[in-house]
Amino acid sequence: PTLRIDVVSIFPEYLTPLRAALLGRAIDRGIISVDVHDLRDWTHDVHRGVDDSPYGGGPGMVMKPEVWGPCLDDVCPDDALLVVPTPAGVPFTQSMAEDLSRERHLVFACGRYEGIDQRVVDDAATRTRVLEVSIGDFVLIGGEVATIAMVEATVRLIDGVLGNAASHQQDSFSDGLLEGPSYTRPEVWRGLAVPAVLRSGDHAKIEKWRHEESLQRTRSRRPDLLPADEPGQPD
Numbered sequence: 523p524t525l526r527i528d529v530v531s532i533f534p535e536y537l538t539p540l541r542a543a544l545l546g547r548a549i550d551r552g553i554i555s556v557d558v559h560d561l562r563d564w565t566h567d568v569h570r571g572v573d574d575s576p577y578g579g580g581p582g583m584v585m586k587p588e589v590w591g592p593c594l595d596d597v598c599p600d601d602a603l604l605v606v607p608t609p610a611g612v613p614f615t616q617s618m619a620e621d622l623s624r625e626r627h628l629v630f631a632c633g634r635y636e637g638i639d640q641r642v643v644d645d646a647a648t649r650t651r652v653l654e655v656s657i658g659d660f661v662l663i664g665g666e667v668a669t670i671a672m673v674e675a676t677v678r679l680i681d682g683v684l685g686n687a688a689s690h691q692q693d694s695f696s697d698g699l700l701e702g703p704s705y706t707r708p709e710v711w712r713g714l715a716v717p718a719v720l721r722s723g724d725h726a727k728i729e730k731w732r733h734e735e736s737l738q739r740t741r742s743r744r745p746d747l748l749p750a751d752e753p754g755q756p757d
């Protein structure tokens with residue numbers, strides 16, 4: 523396949539959505555392969571324990587290096603890119619999705635509890651490239667949902683995965699601004715009419731109107747995305 527994806531989780535069934543519809547077809551067409559591994563298969567004790575109390579005290583539990591280490595030794599070769607979803611990670615962006623879509627092999631390590639013993643990442647980093655990545659400033663129960671989001675954002679950029687290749691050319695962030703409003707039939711719906719300019723056939727005017735709408739929406743929702751020369755920049 524163009525891209526091989528391995529995911530490690532203590533809830534492998536959580537990754538089932540990755541096989542659904544869109545990605546399912548890409549898998550059938552041999553463009554990507556997705557394999558999910560149950561971390562508990564690398565436990566040693568009868569209770570298949572994956573976590574233990576944190577050194578230094580504090581709430582919650584930490585995932586054991588003695589389980590994650592052997593697992594990644596088997597699942598993550600040195601030429602793969604290891605991605606670890608965590609609230610403490612670098613922000614995931616469209617640009618990072620584009621970088622990931624050019625990789626040959628991605629391994630996603632889904633933590634739970636308070637996270638994975640840091641030495642697992644530090645040890646892996648001596649052999650392979652490791653990215654600790656956040657998909658937003660909120661805390662989930664584990665890395666699985668973040669993994670699904672990142673895989674979807676990445677795989678849709680690979681040729682042959684989306685129906686019409688053109689659709690990701692006009693991605694929301696293609697000009698760095700938020701996408702403005704979209705409309706389709708009927709022309710009036712619950713007393714609300716489609717903006718007349720969109721039915722004018724004047725493509726220059728339509729393009730100008732759409733850019734203005736994008737700017738207005740970006741100013742109000744994401745001033746941080748505004749280019750330096752646009753008014754409305756945060757101080």
Ligand SMILES: NCc1ccc(-c2ccccc2)nc1
Pocket residue numbers: 607608609632633634635636637655656657658659660661662663664665668
């Ligand atoms: N940035 C979203 C995100 C990613 C991962 C986690 C997480 C929560 C608990 C354990 C391990 C990872 N939470 C939020």
